[in-house]
Amino acid sequence: MSQASTPHKPRKKKRQLVRSNTLTDIAKLEPGSDTINPEFNLVSFLLPARGKSQWISIPLILIFTGLFRWTVGVWGYSGQGVPPMHGDFEAQRHWMEVTQHTPVSMWYFYDLPYWGLDYPPLTAYHSWICGKIGTLINPEWFALFTSRGYESQDLKVYMRATVIISEYFVYVAALIIFIRHYSRSQGIGTTAANTVLVAILMQPATMLIDHGHFQYNTVMLGFVIASLSSIYANRPLWSCIYFVLALGFKQMALYYAPAIFAYLLGSCLTPRLRIGRLLAIAIITILAFAAVLAPLTAGTLYDLYRAFDLPYRPPPPFLAQRRISLDPSTPLGAITLQLFQTIHRIFPFARGLFEDKVANFWCTLHTFYKLHNLEPYIQLPRLSAYFTFMSILPSMAVTLSNPKPSLLPYAFASSAFGFFLFSFQVHEKSILLPLLPLTLLLCSKKGLSKEYRAWVGFANALAVFTMFPLLRRDGLRTPYTVLSLLWAWLLGLPPLSASCYYDPDLPNVPGRPLAPDELRTPTKIFHWWFYAVMGFWHLLAAFAEPPETKPDLWVVVNACVGCAGFAVCYGWCTWKLVLESGLLDEYFEYTEKYLEGLMGGDGDAADGKDNENDDTIVVQSPGGEKAVAKGRGKGGKKRR
Known part of the structure; x- marks a missing residue:
């Protein structure tokens, strides 16, 4: 007797995410035909690759953008041929020298007047790795003391290569993954996503600073992007780890800390209290910081164990002012001294409120009112902290009350602009931090629309403009001009295009x-x-030469113009954050209903008469929603 067979249950097919094939905001279809008219030049380059495999498109994009990076590297760098201190190039080379030839205990103590290490430990580890590899190629590049100010073509090629390799391993990889997650969540197609990838990789400010002036900012920015990408992938613990790595590489990542803190805390409080999630985030964050500091503390203990004959290491000001004495010959004393010295070097409160002529609030205010006049009444660092807190409060409040992942680029941009405008010890290069999340908005659903392209392009153009005095000193006028104009031409921005501000298909009629x-x-x-x-x-x-009595006049004007523009960009990011959060939706609905009731005529239905002179009023909220209200014209009831 055969046993009855159980009915076969087919395996459920995995739900696949359908990518949008629309070309919204990047091209127009001619009526009655299949002809595609790109909205701006970058789309014209990428449209032929539409429908091609990403395994072909993305490598070609990376090769194309990589060539521009190498080309910028051919030009000068910070401090080239300018002894005795040279510039940032020499600082990075010197850190590779120090980490190679001095004990770990001395990294943050060694010869501080000559480019002493003042970045977090992850930068020190990165310098150690680059120095190790470079020493195998040519030991003269990083010989202790004798290599100071060393300049040669092969060293320049090696240092440029370390920037590009580090950027592609961290920044570019994180950016590709982020665009994949973010574009899917926003419902934009592959062509638009590739357009955004090229636009971000061709961002002139980042290329000019890292590959021209010479720094490793993209490593820190890459970890920040990886943190954002982890949130969109619903992996908050990995997001914490990546953000700690960003902080461990450059302390400027603190510009984003209030926004991501508010988001993670808000995700633990809404829609319900989740204690387990909160504890997991706290524990992972602490462990990540411990992992970043572990090599530094382990190296300090190893130096103590080997009983190296170390020179005297003065206590940092925080300990000296409080007359706290430590015994560096004990493990606890050595580790405590090392950690406090590291913090002292990373946060230079002993320096001034701002450095050089930077386009922020304090430098602009100092132009018209000397800030040292305020010192008898209030400490300038404390005043800066007050203003900074007030500027980041809106982004924190909105993100905490409404923790949506889609709001994070707006919140990051608003928070970073607040820090750049009002915080302590701001550099010109710090503008890269608000530029990153602002430029990432190109990948949003409205990112390639005229409005967003105009604002993102304006902020990037203004940022490069404020960097020009710095880039001019480095001999980077030509890359500055070429990259700025090329980026504007590709995205349809001034001064080479006005497509963001003018649409020939729309009638030029007043009141439209x-x-x-x-x-x-x-x-x-x-x-x-x-x-x-x-x-x-x-x-x-x-x-035109500036007056002899004011040789920095043009530079000061540059900073003041930049500050005014950045303040408006900060306001735009914050306003968009509030709009996208939906906090004002009820207000706009109430306003539209009120206008409808205020302007709507109720006499037509009652008297049955046709009114030939009805007026139609279109009310549009900043979010784009429209409400139509009809009012009475001649022969009808008066509007109230």
Whole structure:
């Protein structure tokens, strides 16, 4: 007797995410035909690759953008041929020298007046690795003391290569993964995602600073992108680890800390209290910091065990001012001294409020009112802390109350702009931090619309403009001009294109309702006014000498113009954060209903008469929603 067979249950097919094939915001279809008209030049380059495998498209993009990085590296770098201190290139080379030839206990103590190490431990480990590899190639590059100010073509090639390799391993890899996650969550297609990838990799400010001026900012920025990508992949613990790595590489990642802290805390409080998630985040964060500090503390203990004859290491000011004495010959004393000295070097509160002519609030205010006049009344670092806290409070409050992953780029940009404008010891290069999340918005659903391209392009153009005095000293005028104009041409931005501000398909009629992605007239005037000012400033800097009594006049004007523009960019990011959070949706709905009730005529239905002169009023909220209200014209009831 045969046993009855159980009915076969087919295996459920894994649900596949369907990618959008639309070309919204990047191309237009001609009516009645299949002809595609790209909105801007970058789309024209990438449209032929539409439908091709990503295994072909992405490597070609990376090769294309990598060539520009190598080309920028051919030009000068910070401090080239300018003894005795040279510049950032020499600082990075010197750290590779120090980490090679001195005990770990001396890394943050060794010859501090000459480019003493003042970045977190992960930078020191990175310098140690690069120095080890470089020493195998040519020991003269990093010989202790005798290599100071060493300049040669082969050393330049090696140092440039370390920047590119580090960037591609961390920044580029994280960016590709982030765009994959973020574009899927926003529902944009592959062509648009590749367009954003090229736009971000061709960002002129990042290339000019890291591959021209010479730094490793993209490593830190790459860890930040990896942290964001982990959130979109619903892996908050990995997000904590990556963000700690960003902090461990450069302390400037603190610009983003309030936003990500508010998001992670908010995700533990809403929609319900999740104690387990909160404890897991706290424990993982502490363990990640411990892992970053472990090699430094282990090296300190190893030096103590080997009984190295170390020179006297003075206690950092925090301990000296409180007359706290430590015995560096004991494990506890050695580790405590090392950690406090590391913190002292990373956070240089002994320096001034700002460094050089930087386009932030304090430098601009100092131009018109000397800040040292305030010192008898309030400490400037404390005043800076007050202003910084107030500037980051909106992004923290919105993200804490509404922890949506889609809000993080806005929150990161708002927080970073607040730090750049008001915090302590800001450099010109710090503008890269708000630029990153702002440029990542190109990957959002509205990212390639005219409005977003205009604002992202404006902020990037303004950032490169404020860096020009620094880049000019490094001999980078030509890369500055080529990359800035190329990026503007690719994305349809001024001064080479006005496609973000003008649409020939829309009628030029006064009172016409705005298109969903169209900029308002005051915004257009504001942007173009700034572009005109930047162009005029370049003419002054090129052909007019400043007064002898004020040799830095053009540089100060540059900083003031940049500060005003960045303040408006901060306001735009914060306003968009509030709008996208939905906190004002009820207000806009109430306003629209109120206007409908205020302007709507109720006499037509009652008297049955046709009104030939009805007026139609279109009310558009900043989010793009429209409400239509009809009012009475001649022969009807008066509007109240």
